[in-house]
Amino acid sequence: MTIKAPGKLEVVCGSMFSGKTEELIYRLRRAEYAKKNVITIKHKIDNRKSYSCIVSHDGGQREAYPVSSCEEGLQALTALVDDQTVDVIGIDEIQFFPIETVPIIQRLVDDGLRVIVAGLDLDFRGEPFGIVPRLMALADEVKKLRAVCLSCGEEANFTQRLIDNQPAGYYDETILVGGQECYEPRCRLCYQIDVKPYLHVSQTCSV
Numbered sequence: 001m002t003i004k005a006p007g008k009l010e011v012v013c014g015s016m017f018s019g020k021t022e023e024l025i026y027r028l029r030r031a032e033y034a035k036k037n038v039i040t041i042k043h044k045i046d047n048r049k050s051y052s053c054i055v056s057h058d059g060g061q062r063e064a065y066p067v068s069s070c071e072e073g074l075q076a077l078t079a080l081v082d083d084q085t086v087d088v089i090g091i092d093e094i095q096f097f098p099i100e101t102v103p104i105i106q107r108l109v110d111d112g113l114r115v116i117v118a119g120l121d122l123d124f125r126g127e128p129f130g131i132v133p134r135l136m137a138l139a140d141e142v143k144k145l146r147a148v149c150l151s152c153g154e155e156a157n158f159t160q161r162l163i164d165n166q167p168a169g170y171y172d173e174t175i176l177v178g179g180q181e182c183y184e185p186r187c188r189l190c191y192q193i194d195v196k197p198y199l200h201v202s203q204t205c206s207v
């Protein structure tokens with residue numbers, strides 16, 4: 001009887017400009033050195049620097065399959081990763097993927113694959129971003145990276161969205177693809193948002 005190797009879910013998260021994509025590329029490259037069969041996936045929405053590559057802010061890059069959030073996109077994702085020869089899967093910008101992606105990832109890990117996802121843990125409001133908190137809870141390993149606050153030079157956990165150089169409003173759209181022209185890393189003290197409702201009704205839990 002052959003004993004199956006256990007799978008693993010690794011989450012690399014943090015603010016923008018904290019080196020998430022760089023870390024993902026590093027881990028995937030090391031897996032290739034170890035002769036693993038690696039597949040890289042990105043979300044179609046983020047075509048800032050390239051349509052078919054993940055690109056870090058430091059210029060590192062790697063070929064990736066662009067996948068969209070629609071049903072066909074997730075079917076394409078399942079078809080890609082269901083290839084029996086794949087050992088390691090890297091997914092960048094995981095915050096853009098829909099909730100249906102979570103059971104797909106769980107099944108892959110249960111099947112013995114190493115899945116490494118990278119993405120924003122917090123949105124521009126400073127609130128948990130999409131499926132990332134759920135994946136952090138399910139993960140075997142979570143690495144939270146920090147950037148450098150552009151205002152004061154301290155460690156930055158937050159991503160400040162700036163529209164015409166002013167802090168974006170709390171009720172602005174969650175998704176706005178962009179880079180330095182509308183986002184910068186900030187520490188807790190320098191980060192600004194107009195409203196801060198600490199607790200939403202949907203987040204309360206009753207016993």
Ligand code: TMP
Nearest residue numbers: 015016017123124159174175176177178
């Ligand atoms: P990055 O973490 O690789 O730099 O990219 C994050 C992407 O997410 C970038 O395109 C901007 C986008 N984004 C949003 O859509 N909403 C947000 O609240 C934040 C902070 C970023």
Ligand code: MG
Nearest residue numbers: 020021055056
């Ligand atoms: Mg990135």
Ligand code: ZN
Nearest residue numbers: 149152187190
């Ligand atoms: Zn600061």
